[in-house]
Amino acid sequence: VQLQASGGGLVQPGGSLKLSCKASGNIFNIYVMSWFRQAPGKQRESVASIPNDGSTNYADSVKGRFTISRDSAKRTVYLQMNNLKPEDTAVYYCNIIGREMISERRRESFNSWGQGTLVTVSS
Numbered sequence: 001v002q003l004q005a006s007g008g009g010l011v012q013p014g015g016s017l018k019l020s021c022k023a024s025g026n027i028f029n030i031y032v033m034s035w036f037r038q039a040p041g042k043q044r045e046s047v048a049s050i051p052n053d054g055s056t057n058y059a060d061s062v063k064g065r066f067t068i069s070r071d072s073a074k075r076t077v078y079l080q081m082n083n084l085k086p087e088d089t090a091v092y093y094c095n096i097i098g099r100e101m102i103s104e105r106r107r108e109s110f111n112s113w114g115q116g117t118l119v120t121v122s123s
Contacts, residue, residue, distance in 0.1 A: 049068065
């Protein structure tokens, strides 16, 4: 299973960006779709996640500013980021966990990462 992320870029403080991440491959089902980020010199951290039941979870630092959503038919997860701050500057990674079809009768779990997309918030 491969993930293709897009939507990063340079934005001024207070601005908005929308990230997208599309999954491809023989996916049988998806359990959870998430976004992580890694700022320079820091560890990767969870930003937001959306399990199969449609509930959402956010890091405290982005609550009220970021919104995660998914289009299951398109196998795509989105991250709408509003009121961006310089501390949001990081490489953003999408992550999807689920099961893929290896053969007609065989399915295996997968845990795939996108290639990362850089978000820079600066004036």
